[in-house]
Amino acid sequence: MKLFTLLFLSISLIYGAYIDEFASNAGYLRDYNASIELAKKEHKLVMLVVVADFCPWCKKLERKTLLHEDVAKKVEENCVGVVFDKNWDDGNFPKKFSSATIPSIYFINPENQKEIYQLSSYINHKKFSDLMDEALKIFRETKK
Numbered sequence: 001m002k003l004f005t006l007l008f009l010s011i012s013l014i015y016g017a018y019i020d021e022f023a024s025n026a027g028y029l030r031d032y033n034a035s036i037e038l039a040k041k042e043h044k045l046v047m048l049v050v051v052a053d054f055c056p057w058c059k060k061l062e063r064k065t066l067l068h069e070d071v072a073k074k075v076e077e078n079c080v081g082v083v084f085d086k087n088w089d090d091g092n093f094p095k096k097f098s099s100a101t102i103p104s105i106y107f108i109n110p111e112n113q114k115e116i117y118q119l120s121s122y123i124n125h126k127k128f129s130d131l132m133d134e135a136l137k138i139f140r141e142t143k144k
Contacts, residue, residue: 018053019051019053019083019084019085019088019089022062022083023083025067026062026066026067026072026075026081026083027072027076027081028049028081028082028083029080029081029082029083030082030083030084030089031082032048032082032084032093032094034082035048035080035081035082035110036108036110036113037110038080039079039080039108039110040110040111042080043143044078044079044080044110045078045079045080045107045108045109045110045116045135045136045139046079046080046082046106046107046108046109046110047075047079047080047081047082047105047106047107047108048082048083048084048093048097048105048106048107048108049062049066049081049082049083049084049103049104049105050083050084050085050086050093050097050098050099050102050103050104050105050106051083051084051085051086051102051103052085052086052087052102052103053085053087053088055102055103057102057103057121057122058102058103060122061103061122061123064124064125065122065123065124065125065128066081066128068125070125070129071125071128071129071132074129074132075132078132078136079107080110086098086102094113096115097115099118099120101120101121102120103120103121103122104118104119104120105118105119105120106118107132107135107136107139109139109142116135116138116139116142117131117134117135117138119131
């Protein structure tokens, strides 16, 4: 039993460290409520990224799309990024943003916490940037 517990804790630390490292490198938060408050204060969208530790497409999205210079700059200027592992962070973000498809990205209006736009699966940086522009346009229109 001790071996099982030790193994479970080790795996938790490894996967927790992976997602924490990505969040740190990308400048994303790991706290949903803090992301909502910061987005309200800065008048930005919340960009909630839901991934899984075992998902190669999630890692590709993080490396090739979200950390791409153009996308990273656009996120920093217009959004508060927050990232969660679907399995390990269950309960740390609203269930309404838990999709069967991963990776999933939700653009959320921080004022009412309603989804403005959702993206699912891997998307290259150019397509992601275009779709993010659509989400930002919708967000700006709702503020008028």
